[in-house]
Amino acid sequence: MADEPLVLGIETSCDETGVGIVRGHTLLADAVASSVDEHARFGGVVPEVASRAHLEAMVPTIQRALKDAGVAASDLDGIAVTAGPGLAGALLVGVSAAKAYAYALGKPLYGVNHLASHICVDQLEHGALPEPTMALLVSGGHSSLLLAPDITSDVRPLGSTIDDAAGEAFDKIARVLHLGFPGGPVIDRYAREGDPDAIRFPRGLTGPRDPVYDFSFSGLKTAVARWIEAKRAAGEDVPVADVSASFQEAVVDVLTRKAVRACKDHGVDHLMIGGGVAANSRLRALAQHRCEAAGITLRVPRPKLCTDNGAMVAALGAEMVARNRPSSDWGLSADSSLPVTETHVPGEGHHGHGHDHVHELSSQNLYP
Ligand code: KG4
Ligand code: ZN
Numbered sequence: 001m002a003d004e005p006l007v008l009g010i011e012t013s014c015d016e017t018g019v020g021i022v023r024g025h026t027l028l029a030d031a032v033a034s035s036v037d038e039h040a041r042f043g044g045v046v047p048e049v050a051s052r053a054h055l056e057a058m059v060p061t062i063q064r065a066l067k068d069a070g071v072a073a074s075d076l077d078g079i080a081v082t083a084g085p086g087l088a089g090a091l092l093v094g095v096s097a098a099k100a101y102a103y104a105l106g107k108p109l110y111g112v113n114h115l116a117s118h119i120c121v122d123q124l125e126h127g128a129l130p131e132p133t134m135a136l137l138v139s140g141g142h143s144s145l146l147l148a149p150d151i152t153s154d155v156r157p158l159g160s161t162i163d164d165a166a167g168e169a170f171d172k173i174a175r176v177l178h179l180g181f182p183g184g185p186v187i188d189r190y191a192r193e194g195d196p197d198a199i200r201f202p203r204g205l206t207g208p209r210d211p212v213y214d215f216s217f218s219g220l221k222t223a224v225a226r227w228i229e230a231k232r233a234a235g236e237d238v239p240v241a242d243v244s245a246s247f248q249e250a251v252v253d254v255l256t257r258k259a260v261r262a263c264k265d266h267g268v269d270h271l272m273i274g275g276g277v278a279a280n281s282r283l284r285a286l287a288q289h290r291c292e293a294a295g296i297t298l299r300v301p302r303p304k305l306c307t308d309n310g311a312m313v314a315a316l317g318a319e320m321v322a323r324n325r326p327s328s329d330w331g332l333s334a335d336s337s338l339p340v341t342e343t344h345v346p347g348e349g350h351h352g353h354g355h356d357h358v359h360e361l362s363s364q365n366l367y368p
Contacts, residue, residue: 004026004318004322005023005024005078005321005322006021006023006318007021007022007023007078007079007080007110007314007318007321008062008065008066008073008076008078008079008080008101009021009022009080009081009112009313009314009316009317010058010062010079010080010081010082010094010097010098010310010313011081011082011114011117011310012054012058012082012086012091012093012094012097013082013085013087013091013094013114013308014050014086014140014308015034015039015045015050015053016032016033016034016035016307016308016309017032017033017034017035017054017057017058017061017094018310018311018313019031019032019064019065019310020065020309020311020314020315021065021066021068021069021076021311021314022311022315022318023318024318025124025315026124027124027311028068028069029064029065029066029311030065030068030304030305030310031061031068032061032308032309032310033053033060033061035049035050035054036181036182038053039181040181044181047087047088047089047090048089050089050090051087051090051092051093054090054093058094059097062097065310073101073105074105076105076107077108078108078109078317078320078321079098079102079105079107079108079109079317080109080110080111080314080317080320081094081097081098081110081111081112082094082111082112082114082117082313083112083113083328083332083333083334083335083344083345084334084335084337084338084345085115085142085335085337085338086114086141086334086336087336088334091334091335091336094334095111095333098111108327109328109330109332110316110320110321110325110327110328111328111332111344112313112317112343112344113155113316113338113340113342113344113345114308114313114338115137115146115155115340116148116151116152116155116316116340116343116344117315117316118137118139118274118275118306118312119135119148119155119272119274120312120315120316120319121301121305121311121312121315121316122272122274122299122300123315124301124305124311125301125302125305129148129151129272130269130270131149132147132266133147133148133151133268133270134146134259134263134266134268134270134271135147135148135271135272135274136255136272136273136278136287137273137340138165138166138167138255138276138283139165139166139167139275140167140182140276141167141168142160142165142275143160143161143166143215143255143277144157144158144159144160144161144340145157145159145160145258145262147262147266147268150323151316151319151343152316152319152323152343152344153323153325154343155340155341157341158213158262158266159211159215159258161214161215161216162205162214162215162216163216163217164217164218164221165217166215166217166255166277167182167275167276168217169217169218169247170183170187170251171183172225173224173225173243173247174186176228177228177240177243177244179240182276184276184277184279184280185279187244187247188281188282190240190241190245191241191244191247191249191282192241192245192281193241193245194239194240194242194243194244194245195241195242195245195246196245196248196249196282197249198239198242199227199242199246200246201224201227201250202219202220202223203220203254204216204218204219204220204254206254212258212262213258213261213262217251220247220250220251224243224247227243228243251277251283252282252286252287255277255283256283256286256287259271259273259287260290260291260296263291263294263296268296269295269296269297270296270297271287271296271298271299273287273299273300274300274301274306275306276306276307276308277306278301279303279306279307287300316343320344325344325346326347327346328344328345328347329347331347332345
């Protein structure tokens with residue numbers, strides 16, 4: 001439908017420069033330039049390196065997206081950009097670019113939440129989100145169960161990780177196994193050759209008195225690292241495939257168990273899974289199995305839309321336009337710790353939540 005909003009979305013919260021273009025729920029372009037190779041030797045994303053890479057890739061990636069979509073910039077109904085959470089310096093490059101384009105083109109600007117975007121992207125795959133949507137959000141920086149009555153304005157956290165994020169655990173175990181960075185995709189690959197029952201690793205926060213919707217992966221990470229160290233100390237080979245499969249099973253077992261429980265407790269018959277870890281093949285398979293058994297319809301976007309991209313930002317921006325949400329003003333800033341409840345950053349004094357952005361930027365840890 002030609003009257004659906006045509007929106008360009010810019011994502012620069014981490015190491016991916018993503019520019020996507022959507023018309024309503026239709027994906028027209030998804031251009032991504034990644035600086036991941038530049039960070040690999042550091043074993044994690046170096047913020048300064050990521051910011052520079054965004055600056056270099058920004059205009060070419062926007063041009064590529066416009067070309068792929070076959071639309072003119074002047075046809076856009078709005079420019080959406082990730083305002084947070086993420087690396088402060090990296091976010092600032094995207095916000096500056098979005099402002100420049102929006103201002104030059106005379107289009108409204110929408111500063112949106114990265115986490116809500118990870119959920120909203122599924123509209124490009126499976127159509128309008130049910131309301132409310134139950135979402136399991138699992139990425140390198142976040143692991144949460146969210147109940148979203150309205151993805152543009154009302155996202156409620158039910159629980160989240162009390163220590164490491166799920167993706168962070170994958171990255172750390174991959175580092176212990178010397179498998180490189182990021183760890184998720186390579187552990188996913190090794191795990192296919194391994195036995196998930198070979199080693200019984202702990203399932204965090206699954207005891208009868210533990211909080212039902214919170215996660216913990218730090219104990220698991222330590223248990224896996226100790227197991228590997230003990231093997232090495234004994235001069236034995238580390239069975240990488242079995243360790244990968246058993247570790248991965250412990251993560252996805254807890255994630256899917258708690259997500260299904262949340263759906264049942266809240267009477268929600270759909271589960272959406274988003275974020276980089278949602279690309280994990282075993283998580284997708286086990287979630288499908290457990291949802292089916294519980295009569296829940298599973299919605300997971302294709303892997304390329306699970307990891308960071310601009311299309312997800314455009315998808316949330318288009319929903320903002322469709323629902324007449326207020327656009328951001330020219331004073332829009334980046335907020336590295338934007339809470340998940342702030343789905344977007346509207347103008348006129350509504351933006352921010354009392355943080356000193358300049359201080360946040362200057363106190364940013366340089367190395368992970
Ligand atoms: O959403 P994302 O691209 O960036 C953040 O917002 O953090 O997520 C990145 C995380 C990394 O920790 C990466 O290891 C993990 O997602 N990841 C995976 C897979 N692909 C990416 N984890 C498990 N299995 C995968 N196939
Ligand atoms: Zn992300």
